[in-house]
Amino acid sequence: APGGALELVDDTCGVLAPPGDVDAVSDALGPLVADAPWRDRLGDPAAWPAYRGLFREWIEHEGEHAVLAQVLPLLMPGVGAAAFHGLLRLSYGLAVQHSGEVADGLAYWACRWFDCGAAAVGAEAHDPAELVMGLHISTAPRGLIAERMDLVARTPAFRAAMKRWTVNAKDTLPALARLAAEHYAASGSFTLLHVHTSAQAMHTLLPWLEEEDRDQAVACYAASGAAAWISATQRVLPSAPTLTWVEVIARALDSSARPDEAHVIKCVDAAREMNRGDPHPRWLAAAARTVA
Numbered sequence: 001a002p003g004g005a006l007e008l009v010d011d012t013c014g015v016l017a018p019p020g021d022v023d024a025v026s027d028a029l030g031p032l033v034a035d036a037p038w039r040d041r042l043g044d045p046a047a048w049p050a051y052r053g054l055f056r057e058w059i060e061h062e063g064e065h066a067v068l069a070q071v072l073p074l075l076m077p078g079v080g081a082a083a084f085h086g087l088l089r090l091s092y093g094l095a096v097q098h099s100g101e102v103a104d105g106l107a108y109w110a111c112r113w114f115d116c117g118a119a120a121v122g123a124e125a126h127d128p129a130e131l132v133m134g135l136h137i138s139t140a141p142r143g144l145i146a147e148r149m150d151l152v153a154r155t156p157a158f159r160a161a162m163k164r165w166t167v168n169a170k171d172t173l174p175a176l177a178r179l180a181a182e183h184y185a186a187s188g189s190f191t192l193l194h195v196h197t198s199a200q201a202m203h204t205l206l207p208w209l210e211e212e213d214r215d216q217a218v219a220c221y222a223a224s225g226a227a228a229w230i231s232a233t234q235r236v237l238p239s240a241p242t243l244t245w246v247e248v249i250a251r252a253l254d255s256s257a258r259p260d261e262a263h264v265i266k267c268v269d270a271a272r273e274m275n276r277g278d279p280h281p282r283w284l285a286a287a288a289r290t291v292a
Helices: 020-036 037-041 047-062 065-079 081-095 099-111 128-134 144-151 156-164 167-187 190-208 212-233 245-253 260-276 281-291
Strands: none
Touching: 037 047, 037 099, 047 065, 047 099, 065 099, 065 212, 081 099, 081 144, 081 190, 081 212, 099 156, 128 167, 128 212, 128 281, 144 156, 144 190, 144 212, 156 212, 156 281, 167 190, 167 212, 167 260, 167 281, 190 260, 245 260, 245 281, 260 281
């Protein structure tokens, strides 16, 4: 098709369909999607243009729900891609119903994908604090967040811990969100800021997953969140200034001159959304830390 993602199509997987015939295109895409040839380039940054074109066309022909149902089970083990930024971009696209942003979020997630594994799924979830505070794995003190997460996730100690850590969507995601907000507010850790904002992004994403897939999705997210947490450098900072939500939002909107403006906006937005469903001072403390 004109404008197609040629980097992902060769004579072993190419198909033809009459231009403008949506039913024919859908029928032609079916076998390719089932075989998932697109997964062969997961984690390849050079595949960004190809994935972007693929997901935009795929969503145009099948719709967001159908595409997400097919691709998320394969993407979830790599949910920590680019320090969760694929997940974040996807969640914002879903929140504002922008199919282009949804496609771009999936594409960024796919091309930056790396596998952090998954925790174990169980009806009785273990306290995430016991794991992230009790598991000590040395990593390089510097480097990109995703690189440090990958180093942690590759260690035998981490993999063994994930097999013992029981999680579920109902209990684990809120617990991780609360823990990340509290420790980010206390430490100002840039890595924990990403855990905090990504927890809200997962909260946005879960309703788009089939109910039977949600626990496994959170198991993947929990492993990536734990890898990020363990790789983080934390220190105790003086308390952030006491601010109201109005003051926090005003400072966030006035942060355009800051190099971390995007992270300020994302952190404040995540904290406000969390506070809507679970009112507690921890969310305001996290938001106040990021605008301090």
